[in-house]
Amino acid sequence: MVNLTPLFRHVEENRDKYLEYAKRLITVPSVSTYGSGLEECADLVAEMLENHGFRVERFSNPEGGGPMLLGTMNYEAHATLMFYNHYDVQPAEPLEKWTTPPFTPAVRNGKLFGRGAADNKGNIAARLAAVEAILSTLGEMPVNLKFLIEGGEEVGSPGLEKFVRENRDKLFADGCIWEYGYVSRSGSPVIYLGQKGMLYVELEKEGPASDLHSSWGAVVENPAWRLVQALSTMRGPDGRVTIEGFYDDVVYEGEELLEKLDIAEFSPPHKLLKTAEQNPLRQLFLEPTINLNGLYAGYIGPGSKTIIPSKASAKLDIRLVPRQNPEKIKQLLLQHLEKNGATDIKLHIHQAYPAARTSPDNFLPKLVADTAATAYGKSPIIIPSGAASGPMYVITEILETPCVSTGCGYHGSSPHGPDENIRLTDFTANIKHIALIMLNFKNYLYTG
Numbered sequence: 001m002v003n004l005t006p007l008f009r010h011v012e013e014n015r016d017k018y019l020e021y022a023k024r025l026i027t028v029p030s031v032s033t034y035g036s037g038l039e040e041c042a043d044l045v046a047e048m049l050e051n052h053g054f055r056v057e058r059f060s061n062p063e064g065g066g067p068m069l070l071g072t073m074n075y076e077a078h079a080t081l082m083f084y085n086h087y088d089v090q091p092a093e094p095l096e097k098w099t100t101p102p103f104t105p106a107v108r109n110g111k112l113f114g115r116g117a118a119d120n121k122g123n124i125a126a127r128l129a130a131v132e133a134i135l136s137t138l139g140e141m142p143v144n145l146k147f148l149i150e151g152g153e154e155v156g157s158p159g160l161e162k163f164v165r166e167n168r169d170k171l172f173a174d175g176c177i178w179e180y181g182y183v184s185r186s187g188s189p190v191i192y193l194g195q196k197g198m199l200y201v202e203l204e205k206e207g208p209a210s211d212l213h214s215s216w217g218a219v220v221e222n223p224a225w226r227l228v229q230a231l232s233t234m235r236g237p238d239g240r241v242t243i244e245g246f247y248d249d250v251v252y253e254g255e256e257l258l259e260k261l262d263i264a265e266f267s268p269p270h271k272l273l274k275t276a277e278q279n280p281l282r283q284l285f286l287e288p289t290i291n292l293n294g295l296y297a298g299y300i301g302p303g304s305k306t307i308i309p310s311k312a313s314a315k316l317d318i319r320l321v322p323r324q325n326p327e328k329i330k331q332l333l334l335q336h337l338e339k340n341g342a343t344d345i346k347l348h349i350h351q352a353y354p355a356a357r358t359s360p361d362n363f364l365p366k367l368v369a370d371t372a373a374t375a376y377g378k379s380p381i382i383i384p385s386g387a388a389s390g391p392m393y394v395i396t397e398i399l400e401t402p403c404v405s406t407g408c409g410y411h412g413s414s415p416h417g418p419d420e421n422i423r424l425t426d427f428t429a430n431i432k433h434i435a436l437i438m439l440n441f442k443n444y445l446y447t448g
């Protein structure tokens with residue numbers, strides 16, 4: 001093991017320079033929802049990668065989102081570590097909720113504020129800083145590096161799957177560090193070994209050609225009633241999904257990691273389901289869900305209006321866990337509608353992708369956890385799979401590469417919200433953490 005003191009001191013002494021990387025990125029309003037600032041931000045990221053010694057390839061993305069960037073640094077190290085990030089951000093609205101303007105980075109009270117500070121520009125900055133710190137203090141990088149940085153994550157990563165499928169060889173790596181992570185309320189770095197998948201569906205029931213006088217309700221079928229009756233067959237009041245076979249493929253790998261944790265650590269923002277009180281973390285992280293996002297039918301304006309609506313629809317997100325196949329779940333849903341005599345309800349698929357998870361026994365989780373303890377001075381919380389969904393499956397399922405997520409945020413980072421921020425102490429701890437991952441990657445890969 002190399003003496004870490006010079007490296008850590010270098011990180012501390014150069015914090016403001018590294019912070020400048022994040023500030024420059026935040027200044028470009030690369031909002032993928034509006035398609036604005038993406039080319040400009042891709043230019044900036046490419047320039048920053050090149051300044052750190054990377055060879056950069058740029059791929060336009062005809063499916064939407066900004067260009068994909070692939071930065072490579074080859075040290076003939078017989079071990080390749082990839083990082084996944086995105087340079088696009090969520091819209092900053094409502095602007096009046098920001099203390100200082102979202103695209104004008106500002107440091108106050110030991111925190112850096114700005115849209116993208118935590119998600120995901122601060123992480124790009126921290127990772128480049130780790131490269132700089134290693135090269136400056138040790139003179140060489142003991143691992144080959146690849147940075148895959150996309151510009152459409154906040155709009156569902158259009159084109160990412162296709163890009164990864166078409167560039168499997170270029171994207172070869174022995175392990176990948178995903179984009180985010182944070183420090184919990186109790187001060188422990190939180191590391192994710194996976195993400196849920198997603199089947200986003202819209203159910204639609206057509207009724208009369210246009211809204212009818214509701215006196216016809218005595219004899220004419222109302223699509224809103226049809227829809228809510230069908231929905232009520234899919235999930236019990238206890239939160240369990242009642243579609244036959246829905247839980248068949250669920251496995252609870254990594255469950256033991258949750259035993260020492262308390263749900264309070266994750267600060268649930270609202271009261272829990274009565275039935276979740278027993279084992280909320282198991283439900284949150286390891287089980288699939290069906291969530292009703294929106295229902296639309298008929299008159300929802302002020303006062304009263306008496307109609308039979310012409311149409312009713314519902315949007316549902318089904319968060320999938322590893323081994324649940326999105327196509328199979330879609331078929332189960334169709335069978336369920338059929339069994340309940342609801343084949344008149346149409347199903348549209350908006351998104352469908354599987355979950356991702358890396359086994360806790362793989363070398364990469366061990367590496368990320370051990371080095372987190374050194375960098376943060378506190379042992380990490382390891383979550384077998386995040387509760388949220390994302391495209392990590394392109395790494396674990398398509399490239400068949402282990403993947404773990406860690407990053408520079410904290411519990412109060414407010415990603416996607418107003419006053420998004422990171423703490424400067426977490427930023428430097430994360431730079432050290434990423435540097436240690438780079439330095440120890442090869443050892444862990446070969447000795448497991």
Ligand SMILES: [Zn+2]
Pocket residue numbers: 086119120153179180
């Ligand atoms: Zn993100």
